[in-house]
Amino acid sequence: MMSRLRILSPKRNKRLQTGWEGFFPYYAGFPELFARELLQSAKLPSHAVILDPWNGSGTTTYAASGLGLTSIGLDLNPVMIIVARARLLPPSEADHLLPLAATILSHARAASPTLDPSDTLLDWFKPTTAAFIRGIEWNLRRSLVGSRTKSPDSVHLDKISGTAATLYVALFAVCRKLVTPFRSSNPTWLRTPKEIEARLAVSPATVARYFTENVKGMSTTLAEKLDADSLAVGSPRVGECKINLSDTASMRLDANSVDFVLTSPPYCTRIDYTAATRIELAVLGPLLSTNARALGKQMIGSTQVPCTSIEVDEKWGKTCARFLAALQKHPSKASSGYYYRTHLDYFDKMSRSIQRMSDAMKPDSRAILVVQDSYYKDLHNDLPKIISEIGVKHGLTFKQRKDFHLRSMSDINPGRQSYARPSGATESVLCFTK
Template sequence: MSLRGEPLPSPKQNRRLQKGWEGFFPYYAGYPEAFASSVINQIGLRKGSVVLDPWNGSGTTTYAAAQLGFDAIGLDLNPVMVTIARARLLASSEADSIGALADHVVRRSQSSSQEVDASDPLLAWFSRRSAATIRSIECGIREYLVSDLTISTEGVMLENLSGIAATFYVALFALCRQLARRLQSSNPTWLKFPSDDDQKISERPSLLIEAFKSNLQGMASALRNREDGKVSRRYAETQLRVADSTAPNLKRASVDLILTSPPYCTRIDYTSATRIEFAVLAPLADVEINELRRQMIGSIRVPVQDLSPKDEWGPTCNKLLRRIRRHPSKASAGYYYRTHLDYFDKMSRSIASLSKTVRRSGSIVFVVQDSFYKDIHNDLPAVMVDMFGANGLDLYRREDFRIPRSMAGINRYTKLYKRDPGATEAVLFFAKA
């Protein structure tokens, strides 16, 4: 493990930089590609090194690693994000095939009248006619571009989904997002549900098909103009899997760098942020969305099992939990205390599992953000230092970046407490002691 002492770019995602190919992946992310590339370069990995992101999201880490010629593994519990990360890796050489394949998929979707099932989750936002058109396009993608390596009698193996098929799904995701823009709430992770059928989104089938094809044309153009890394990606292998960070099922001492931004302890419902994409992908997503919401780290759903603080969570975490439990506000000693227990239990188990996968000479780089519960400061970076220390890893570098406003500020009740609306995003570097 080596580290060049160069300053890091900010890990704060900058929407203005998401242009061209990157503009088609506008999903909530912990850091931009420039940051991930800078960390990987500064660590000084040797040829053949493996980079892991256990909360891979839209695939920033795996994309940056592949561009630099390193093998990468990306894990995520959300099948939507695994699909998006797969599309992001599509080689520029595939751009010319998108147009021809689009014509075949559209013809396939138009060749049979698609009846939408009454239980289809698309009907939560779309009229029956529009939902049927969207589902017919999805069926065309699934039947024309998804092979029996992905869908077999044994179930769905989403990690085998091709980059082309994933790209077509992302184009359909984008179409649904564009149509549902008027349903966006003040919380950017939540779409409103129309209260009756008259308020549901309804567009002509021909318009939906043309908009889908237009998205694909835009993606093909952006992919064609994308500047790939100087290092050939021919020799880099990227694995993307639907997997739980608490039990990643990876070989011991098989990874050289873990670079990730785990879910922050800010009660953001990451699964609901992709609810409409989840509806599109329903035939390939073999998990029920409310169950997925419960499994996620940072879940806002009350855990089923009874939990209690553990010594290995460290003094910072346990002091925070005691203060939350004693807070006089409503539900602090019940709901909020239990959801915080759930967060730290899953995070502790994840760190314990992930620490075993790193080689003796490897590094773990976590990007985490502090926050507040009511008027109580949640120093998540300090909690991470304690938890990694309990697993035999020491902090050897830290860089802080001040953020003027955080996602937590969208909750109007935060104004009841006199506190800074911003947050500190910390980049923490760990190595085995």
Template sequence: MGQFPAGSRMNQESLWHFDGDSGTQIRKLTPKRPQSDKAGLADIFPYYAGFSFEWAKGQLRLEGFDENAVVLDPWNGSGTTTLAARVNDLKSVGVDLNPIANIVAYLRLQDADHMEPCAAPTARSARASQHEPLLAWFSSRTAGRFRQWSRSLSKQPHSTSSLGYVALFRVTRSLTKGFEGSNPTWVRRASNSEDVVDVASRDLDDLIVQEQRHVKDRVSEESHPGCPASIIRASSACLPMAEESVDFILSSPPYLTRIDYAVAYSRELAILGVDISKDRSLRSSLMGTTLIRRRRDVIRQEGYGPKASQLVENISKHDSKASSGYYLKQAKQYLDDLTLSFDELTRVSKRHALMTLVVQDSYYKEVPIRLAEICVEEAERRGWSFIDWDQAEVTRLLTQVNTAARAYPKGKVAETVVTLRRKRS
């Protein structure tokens, strides 16, 4: 499974706790999210990767923070951390660059009583413009009707618009299920006019109204009053927060697995009017992107620690095609984003703040990427002290559905929960 910092070890007893009421040992919750997870509204719009709501709640309770503590998730995704903080009556800040993630995260924090489903727009005859991004999957009349809904929602209060947009996301994903492949993060586009989805405007309206009701009912079932949470669209490498303002960081950084989150959510981004096939700005800015940024957009780190540097060297020396070119650039771009993010996490954290990260290792060809070790080393270089780690084997990987990747022998892959504390000086 790989090595961890000198002197550290995985304590199997740490995976269990003693229940005083029953007098028995009970296995701790793991961060792995169940495939059919509904806790914390995880089912209203499943977001790739992340950790379970029940585990996040437990982590926050375990630390016993006071009422003034601030929790940060710099890769907040669909908002599991911010919702778990609210349930624990803690202030929180969730940061993510992906607007789809932020809409879902905001919705999960809402009170259903303040949420009013949006009625269908009155006109139904609009056709999509030739630049409409939804034409990649839908007919002109269906894409045009979606656009009317989106424009109508943009004029509504946030609580109503978030409900409506999530309903649009759900309907879009349902209607375009046939464009998904075995890789859950890659979505193809229609190859010809006969391949597009065509739905009458009235039928589409009925689907959207029905989804709004369903989502509101789910929010009603799991209403979580508590401390306010801020959902911010920003980069983890440039946090819009004051120095030493955070008590606890709970997050899972994007993995170095070449998952392109903009492509994974290209249909939902199209609902917001973003065409990732023509506008690279969002796609190229997301951490882990498969695009290589233009030179003028690049911010380089001064250097990495030994473990990240060794990974770069291993990739550059690999004898496979493009290892010393594209794949090396992509790995260095990811490591730049990761280390710049650790700079920012250190800046906004209070002295003696805690940080718990869920990190998954991976492989480049047969070269192991020990991302958890890299994260620990980069944090320690910035004044954090390693405290503890729990590790479990990952049994389902994207490499299992990638036939080309199977050609390279690989060992076991671990998901690691790492806890660190920022030093007082």
């Protein structure tokens, strides 16, 4: 008999983002407390394998690791691979972060590398500032990124060390702080300056100070965690964790290999998940095999119109078919063209992803998906119901839906006032069994 799950609100709460978790803010997903309580209440055996196919900043893998469980986290965004790996850094590594940062800064001050004119840091920063930031990144890469991560013919970010990933996260935070003038009212979107706008000129001393402060804060917090762990009864067992760069629509996982899925797939709200990490992708540029635009096209929920023709599939369920038919007939501009095609792309990728997730699950395993509804103009997109139907079409049994009402970023869009629809959104926790 399966244990009863403890389902807290999946809404992110800034008050809960303290300690080590506070260094990994992410606009999507759920809080660590939500993940930890769910996994604990599932009463899984010690050999259980946990999967998060949309791992994001690594909340599921971090919580599972802390409970001694084996986990697999996948994400298509290289930035999220770095963030998730940094989050898993053992507290025992706290003491050498600051000395490493000091050495990296010393080399960066001594000589900056020749800046490539196509370096995307130049989208936001003047050449002197961009060159110093790239100098920090270059020295970080030279000191801590070995041939297992970057070889002449390929890059394997899943092999990057936790220490290197942590220092990259510290540099990400510096750049995100500096580009605040280019943030929009939508917290998921960072714009690039127009041609006529001045790029940012920040002194190397300021950049170095911010970087040092970030690393010092991370080191101190990790040391406090180490001290707390030393006072605990018995040594906490840390679960094995794999963080891999992968597209969920084509991911390869062994059949019947997963005991529990805990994830939050991309919402159908036309959020460009790469635009939210533009500055981090710029920092990572030398380690990437693709550019931000190409990466954005691969994402579920891409705002780029796919070139291929996609037909409505019966495996998407009746609710999805009705919504798409209404969208195609909607009188607003581009509904039957651009917006219809982007929604087809979303549901095609989502259906293929859930099929692969289902194939990887063991008999009697469970999957918990956090999904949010939305509106297209005045049309309700009941994504939780659609995902429930897609899951059933792909061999899962739908067991429970628990709803939580929350404020929605779409409410800040002035255009929504033209349509009669409720404020806020419903975030649903969907429970399936295999």
